[in-house]
Amino acid sequence: MYYIGVDLGTSAVKLLLMEGSGKICNIVSKEYPLFFPHPGWSEQNPEDWFAQSMEGIKELTEGIDRKEVAGIGFGGQMHGLVTLDKDDNVIRPAILWNDGRTGEETEYLNTVIGKEKLSQYTANIAFAGFTAPKILWMQKHEPENFKKVVKIMLPKDYLAYRLSGSFCTDVSDASGMLLLDVKNRCWSKEMLEICHITEEQLPKLYESWQVVGNLKAEVAKELGFSEDVKVVAGAGDNAAAAVGTGTVGDGQCNISLGTSGTIFISSKDFGVDENNALHSFDHADGSYHLMGCMLSAASCNKWWSEEILKTKDFAAEQAPIRKLGENQVFFLPYLMGERSPHNNPDARGVFFGMSMDTTRADMTQAVLEGVAFGLRDSLEVARSLGIHIERTKICGGGAKSPLWKKIIANVMNLKVDVPENEEGPSMGGAMLAAVGCGEYPDVETICNKLVRVVDTVEPEPELVAKYEEKYRKFRKLYPAMKELFR
Template sequence: MYFMGIDIGTSSVKIIVMDEDGNIKADVSKTYLIFYPKPGWAEQNPDDWWERTKSGIREVLSKTDISSDEIKAIGVTGQMHGLVLLDSENVILRPAILWNDQRTEHECEYITDCVGKERLSELTGNKAITGFTAPKILWVRNNEMEIYRKIKHILLPKDFVKYKLTGEFSTDVSDASGTLLFDVKDRKWSKDMLEILDIPESWLPHAYESMEIAGYVTKEAAEETGLKTGTLVVAGGGDQACGAVGTGTVKEGIISVSLGTSGVVFACQDGYSVDEMNRLHTFCHANGKWHVMGVMLSAASCLKWWVENNEPHTFEDLIGEAEKVEAGSDGLIFLPYLMGERTPYSDPYAKGCFMGLNMIHGRGHLTRAIMEGVAFGLMDSMEIIRSLDIPIREVRLSGGGSNSKLWRQIIADVFETDVSVLSSSEGPSYGAAILSAVGYGFYDTVEEGCKRTINISETVSPCDENVNIYNKIYNIYKGMYAKLKDTFYEISNLC
């Protein structure tokens, strides 16, 4: 008996097959392109997600002697907030607008003015930010009316792939929470928000709990993927909720830190509560509870950008140089706002920059400063969580960046706390597979599934000497945005 998890990530689809004990029997990644038509814009072709998913499923099945009959259920997760539009013939109307796209500032201002800041938080648990889905819908209405008039269905990225698998239009409560059209407290679409923004509810998919059955693999999808017709597909979840399931962050006191394309600090909550200043997002969790999280838009992607612009030097080359540099990078500080920022500033105009650069700094200093700057950005969210008296008993690190020993140590030093690293680093796809096993009935609850599958492989403790250095630098770091905010805006107007 096996379970499949599919993660429609920002840069690739990741597919895993998990056995009953949580062991990963095979995994495959398939990359696709991101398009940046204008500064601050980010788009993808939804058909690329499906094409890579189809070939990835066939490949992952071919890697083992597992037959399609033995895959009992599938869970799908993926990047949140993206806008996929289909017409009455279920044809894609335009490229998907992604979570890190920053074009909707004016639409966010309109929503805040139209609904009212306090009322918006009351209805959705959140404030309007450029990454969310509702502002994207309004942007299409304001700028592409010919396309807007043809809309019949609105889907999130993972739900488009789920539609291609099952023929059903569905989403889940965790992913729907990031649309700004969802009543997070009562776990349903907000009729008030839809009415205020004049968006038909008929365009939206049914919202299930993450472990509920959302459909079954169709004959057509089975022929294209090699799966068995009728294979159960659960609703799944947004990548952060599924990533939290994949790290066992399903009860209060455990904090998940995801060091992926974006950076996320995530805390599960048994009940619904909202940060009065909306610095953190409040969303439905994939286990029937709720969670709060802080999000930085550029985390491991900062290092990816740096590596790509230092070819032919490899990731290993650059990290090796950074390891030779002392903590604090000799006073060099990096602001990781390469795609604007969300927590705690919610500023699409924020820019990345190095501060304190002088003649003593080499490439190793810049590499280490990038890793430290990302850790400081994550610390912004951790400080807010601590200020809200949310219990913190354990911090678990996941995401591609967690594979770096140096980065793990930097996180522990900046957070001044032990950091646990898990034996499985698959994150969202692993969480999606666990959810599918719950939907199939193999586990009674998400919590049981996590307890039976997730193990800690390493605990990294902070170095006291580094902690003292980072405390001093972080105090400087967190004051830099306010000093540069107006400059960031002026620079944006030059583009």
């Protein structure tokens, strides 16, 4: 049987076709536009997601017996606000995870409601990208639109709804809404009251591997699939990537170098850091995880190369970089503000330390190192909790760069294990579908069977020491500039 993993990303939907054995048969990517109607705003049209996903699934399954497709699972960009009216029409463009418009609402939740109460209700505090502040923003700024809201959902759940008719979400993705009681895996009644919404407006909650329904008859007919194809809840992109890289069970770590950058630590036990610098979320394996998320990671390198240097040849830009740990140029990677650990939507990107002999390669190196330092900030929070990490998996577009993997290993002093496939969320979505369809008994089993490490990048003691000194300097830059970002 075949399983489809749908990774609904920020710039494109990536679709993966997997056999039950774990063999990847095909991968297709379909792009769609991203809109920035005001500085710091970020929106997409949910209809674009569905249209491109349908086209992508058709292309993905060309040349196979489509009746052999058994299940579809998801990984998806988190936190986005998708609202539907009584006729299931999208009310307004989706407000995305990297949208920074909710500064006032975030401040209200953290100061008036209070971080202590938020953490008590949801295990997290408010960040500008989370869904709850967006709901409050819509109430205040678009009251006529808000009156029409009958269904509130997350991006990947819009696809599940269009494919199956099931109004659903999973606990890992719902954890990022600031509406979920993460510890008890249920909606927080207190948060619903604070946001003036009802439980009826929110989707039914599932574990990530659970079946939410079958394909609608008309969708199955259009795709040439059986109506028995199961639609599985799926997971938020980072939890799905963790499944795809085998980061399940206790004390496992994954670093994702995608549009955003994350450090993801799986745990059998529920836990919260006292400053809520890391997110405490439910995991797709039925347990929990801690996650540090920076809003701009591989997107920093994409911006630098494509917008500033006007090239898409990332490898050629990195080729002249030789002297690691000796760069005098620093880069603060806060192009869209920052989440972990600073929680500051007003933060911005900064180059620091240029001189007359600074080269193009130095600047490129600074961008790669700045992202690594930003991820190290979150790792330090985890270490302060007594969490001991010695190695990490890695995935995402940035993980295709051998140089960047080497920088990550030495900045963080971790062994970096490279999985056989770096598809992350789409692979995780397909694996969750295989569990939901009964091909495997649970998430840990499929991870143990299918995920293989093909390379390990080891930190080098001399380079680790050099980067330790650089990191200490990097840590002083944000506090020095914080007031200037206001």
